[in-house]
Each structure stands twice: as structure tokens, then as C-alpha cells.
Amino acid sequence: MQAAARRRPTLALIVVLSVLLAIMSANPRTRVEGESRTLLGRTLLEIVSPIPRAVNAITTFSSEKYHGYLDLRGVVEENRELESRVTDLTREQQGLLGARREVAQLRGLLGRAEELPAPTVAARVVMLDVAGSFKSMIVDAGSSSGVDVNDTVLDASGVIGRVVLTTDQLAKVQLLVDPSSAIGCRIERTRRLGVIHGNGTSGLDLLYIPALGDVVVGDRIVTAGTDGIYPEDIPVAVVTDVADGDDLFRRIQCRPLADIERIEQVLVMRTRKIPVAVERYVP
């Protein structure tokens, strides 16, 4: 009896680990095809998301108050009337500078949105996870805004990633620098096809370009529209290093065009999906 009681936690551990392995194996990122919506993933995100959203709101509020205090601190010895005017003007100027920066960002996004072949939704970044093994971000537009799994996420510079999970108000985005991300692409200058793959840091690898293929540092990489997710001819990256590979292909490193660590606002492009029936058809 005692031996059985002693074994119980070990049995529980084995059961729990087996269930977790089954959950992970069922995850679409461990497969070639399939969709990324899972009830468990969506529910967990719904449960824990109020905390980062609250922290986001509090830090924004505190930052605004703190900067307001700093603005006032330098003018305490000034004439009261002048002080008031200077403070007002400083505040107004800061507001205008902030507004100008935001207008520039939004204009860039709007300009990009007008060029795109599909309807877009603007969204603000709530969380950005670029430090771990997996690279992702959460944006404040979800299924209630029409955002769907596999929608393309981009900014004025180029592709940022794709939506892998949605809730009513939020969407989780797999960044293109994530090690399990791959995008069908082509070299803009030569139109040669390849696959761009996250290398787990902040860079990208361009794969399947033959050893004799024409590619030079500075070449721009655009989406090819061949992977059923990303529409064609959206800028993705620029080639930063070209070297001979160990086999038939070259070893090419790229840098994303989008400055991922500084992203504040993005566009989610509601792309036309390949029907599930077609995607899952296996002869």
C-alpha cells in the first residue's frame, strides 16, 4: 500500500507529461498543414491577457504623468505668467510632436494600406516577445475586427509575420524571425524563388538559392505568393551576407525590412485563404 502511495505522484507526472505531449503534438506548428486555432490556446490567452493589458494601461498612464512632471520641473523659477505660457507651449509642442510622429506612422501605414490587394485593419502592439526561443507579439485587433488566422501582419516597411491565434479583442502573431516561420519568397531583382526562414535571432536565412544563383548583398526579398498565406510582392528583407554553402545551395543571410523591436502599430491584411478542404487534401 505504501509503495503504491509513493508511486502515485510519479504516475501523475507521467500522465500529465503525456497529456502535455499530446497537446503539443496536436499543435499545428508541429505539422505541415492545418489551422492554428485551438480552443485551449484561445481560452488561456483570454484568461491571462487582462494582466498585460492592465500593465500596458498603467505604464502608459504613469509615463504620461512622469513626463508631465519633468516638463514642469525646469520652469519653477520663471515669472508666473511666463511659466504658465511656457508650460502650456511645452505641453502643446510635445503633444504636437507626439501627434506628428503618430501621423507619420499612420500615414506610412495608410499609404501601405492603399497599395495592398486586400482589406486591412490597423492594430496596436500590446506585447512583443522577441527575447525567448519563440518570437511573437500580441496586437489589439481580434476576430471582432475581422482578423483571422493566417492573416498577414505588416507595417510600412514590410512583412512582420502572420496571425496564429485570435480572440475577440486580440490576436497572437508569429513573427517572421521566429525559428519555425518560413515564407515563400523571391529575389526582387532576378525573380528567383526561395524560402526565407527565421534563424532564431533577429535575422533571417534565405534558403534554396542554388550555388550558381545570382544574388548580391543589398538585394531585396519580396513575398512570392506561393505559400497560400502571404500575397505576392510584399517586401520582406534585404540580403546582408552571401557565402558558399556546404551543398548545392548558397548560405544567404538577410535582415528584415521592418524594425521589429520598435513596432508600435501594424496593419493586419485580411488575405484570401486557401480553402481548408484544398489545404488538407491528401491524394
Added chain:
Amino acid sequence: VRQWLRFGIGLVTALVLHSILDRLAPQSLAIIDPYLVLVVYFGTAGQLGGAIIAGVVAGFAQDALSGAILGVHAFSLTLTGYLVAWLNSRLVLKGTLAFGACVFAATIFNEVIIALLVALLVAQPLDLLPPGLLWKTVGTTILGMIAWRTVGGMRREQEELASARWEGR
């Protein structure tokens, strides 16, 4: 009940810390892991079943906010928590340095499990010693030792519980 209430508070604290760091200094999350500290802390009570539940819950919370495959952190933290609890059911680790050593070893173990899972599930080359491992181990250990010193009252209670289990054997 009090023990799980404390775990809940610890989990919310880890989520808040994760959210604040993500907002203010995203790169710092590469060098500290508050969820691991929470699970190791909980594991020091030496309760195997409790460590499993703590690992699953904290791991799923971490998975929900990160871009990881759902279950990766839950798996690694469950295994790590179980190992820490198993060790603490046989030894009584007392003091900040002992806890720091426990977090140090647990961080390396946890990262190795994650690397193995990633290699297994998404067919990536196995990299057991990634460049950031040392910094993450040191950062998480320091965070763990600070947390251990901060929650002194709770720590004594955990030690008493572990001692009682030891004496009851």
C-alpha cells in the same frame, strides 16, 4: 488552501513582472524567468503532486503570453518542478545560497528540456547550449535569490513544512 493562495499571488506577480518587462525592456526576458523561480520556490516544499500542478499552471500561463508551442513551458516546468520537489523531499535545502543553487541548476535543466522539445517537435537542429543560456541562468538565479530574501515569512513556513516531512519519514 493558503499554500495555493500564495501560489496564485506568485503567479499573478510573475505575470505582472512579465508584462512590465515586456513593456519597458523586452530583451530582459531573455535573462530572467519569473515562472521558473515560482515553480522552484513551490517545489522546495517537497510536495510532488503540488509541484506537478504548479508546473502545469505556471507553464500554461507562460505559454499563453509567449509565442511558444502551447505546452512547451508547461511540460518543462512540470518536469523541473517535480525534480526540485523530489530533491527537496529527500534533502532539506535551507538558506538563500541553497535556493540560488537550486534555481541555477533548474534553469539549465529547464532550458535543456525546452531545446529537446523544440528539436523534437519542429525538427530544428538541437542546440543544448545556446549563447544566452549563461546569462539566463545567472539572471534567473539572482531574481530567485532576491525573491527568496523578499518573501522571508513564507520561506520559513516552507522550510518548516519540508523539515516536518523529513522528520516524518
